[in-house]
Amino acid sequence: MATNSSDFDCSSVESLPKPWLLTAAFLVFGMAIFGTMANTLAIVALARSKRLRTSPSTAFVINLSFSQLLMCSVFLTMMGVNAVEMLNNGRVHVGMSGTVFLVIVSRILNQGILHSIAVIAFNRMVAVKFPLVYQQIKTARAVVIMLAGVWVSSFLFWLPLILKYNLGDAEYCMAEMRFEGENRLGMTFNAVICYLLPVLFTVVCYCVILVRFSDCHHVGGKDHKDWGEPTPTTPTTLTFVQHHQPWKDEVTQTILVVFVILVVCSTPHSVMRALEPYLPIENSYIWALIHLLCYIQYVVDPIVYVIMSPRYRQAFADVIELCCRMVRRSKDDQYRASPEHSCQNQTEHTL
Template sequence: MNPQIQMSPLILLMLIISRPSHGYPEIPADDLTNENITDDFISLFDIDNENLTIIELLEAISLNITNVSSAMPLLTEMFLELVRPNTWTWILIFCHCVVFFVGLVGNCLVCVAVYRNHSMRTVTNYFIVNLAVADFLVILFCLPPSVIWDVTMTWWFGTGLCKIVLYLQSMSVTVSVLTLTFISLDRWYAICYPLKFKSTTGKAKTAILIIWIIAMVCEIPEPISLSAVPLISNGSVNVIYFTQCKPEWSVDVDMIFITVKMVFFFLIPLLFMIVAYSQIVRVLWKSGEMPHQAMNPGGRMNMTGGQLNTFAMNTNTSTEGQLKSRKKAAKMLVVVVGMFAICIFPVNLLAVLRAANMLFHSDLNQILSLMSHWLCYANSAINPIIYNFMSGKFRKEFRRAFETCCQRESKRHHYYSGGTFYHKDSGFASRSQSKSDNEKHKLSTFRDRENMKLIRKNTRTTVVQVDI
């Protein structure tokens, strides 16, 4: 194994952040403007051409480096100059911090909401929880090292984490797109062809298992090929500065792999979801009644005229409520799919262009690359926000979870002893009335026996009296 000259990422970041801004000119992404450093490198490594870009200079250093100890001070100087945060870097770091906090809290709330409310344990919500789990994992384990990588232009964490982090990130995106595809398929069957397929939570759990297996298997080639590749190396000594986590296979193979992934795990699922939700919207908004409002298999309704009118009125009321609920759910899912497409498309496009050598080094391309990475993580944090604004049930459960946290915080200032609540910050004590209050609640819940009567029309029994 080649020895590697490296510095602790934490210490290096502290040096970068604390480094004074005066005396260090702004450095473009593709050119080193500090002539003193450039001249020192040229004289130290006997480089002939003085008009070099950063990449060319580093490659030249890699070919000519013999004495690492003498080169390290200059390499460190150049590295700190290149990666010193500017205004845009701080904005990028702040945006990632917002995504990290919102993503972790929001996706946890989604899981808690479905767990606590049994009425929310529907097929669609099972898939939404699966989406939240994938987003939570990628934000927790992939976002922090990716931010350090983007800011310092160096992968500090070795080949092992290079494989794990990028594999988990790619697998999460695949799980997300497959989950959204299964949701659209389930809604398409339920609304457009309700009599052909019955969706159950058991089938949803099986589908979720299949989704994870497919994602794990299809992303296996990536960790096999990934490695932490140093940019500065003479074969025997590697310098960790500007080390990149990238695949070691050929450019042609990389191009094929990226293109296949984009077609099968982005374009085709997205096209299917567009078609499915187009039909769902057409059925819900243009149909006067829900598709499932068909007669029973026998086509019979053994009712009298009065019963039929009552049944029709109740059915219409129920149908209107169900139609409204399904319209809201469809709107929310369409927004989720739309945001997924907007957030994931840029990074896929840039990956294809980069693999095809159509993406050149420039400030604009560097900014676009950083923004595309941020959008991927932002997509993992934005779904809970969409649920909060577009789903009354999720909004109610989110509020309930926050209220529970606040109540637990307030209860820390009280303790209970011998049927009495004591406030920690005062001598006040109040006798617990839990038992008597419970009895009063029971008494107030039930009405007088004379009022507890159920009246049924068009039957021999006109009054049914219920004893308490």
């Protein structure tokens, strides 16, 4: 490939046989198409459901799905095109500036995904640990502020590269993104911090939820299946027991699974990217598999929503049913407007 980005550089896979490149192109295009459709369906289902719209967490899940929609529809599509060009021509014709722009956007979107999950975990932690405070902050204004904070912080994390790109120094940006520039150590540290901070923050939030669950389980003296029953506890604990059930809460469980999938899929890619200047991966097969594993996370989250949450599942079913009705109505309208239907009506009228 003509460029040298760790995300777009195909020089690492030039030695792959054509069947592998064809398989990679097929998988990436498949993930791009399925991920685009699934995340679009998730956004429509969540936004359309009156029951789900009442939850503040829904806005963050929609934001998460929107980020993954952009990654699938733009970034994965571009990666599939790159694989096809590599298969046909042995190289990829992508300009340096365009490559840098797409890589920076993908970094910001990935950062937004990490921050969205962290904010959802934080909201669930506040709901569990400080239920009275949560009642005060779960307003539309607070949600908008937190969503703005997600993207502002994601933008600021990669601001140095953005400033250099705006100054037209694409070569510098490319070298920095591969940690080969003058500030190689600083960029490596920045990449590690960008990944570790939101991940560790999310882990801490779920640890607090787990501890709170354990405390209320012991204080209440009952099994968690009986949380709906009043128990002789303090008012704060009683409020939690009656209204907040973290491990039964669908959003908490769903985002926990999404977070685990993100860590499993993205950690190898993040480690590879950070260590690339010091311990480059020479095996092209490993390089390709690590990237494919990283891309899977953008596709499976809508499946997790359907599996984990009956409410999400019902919302998805309603949207699919609506789409089926619209398709049937469209086919009926086309049939009524067809010449065959007109001839049939005339024949019946004559008879």
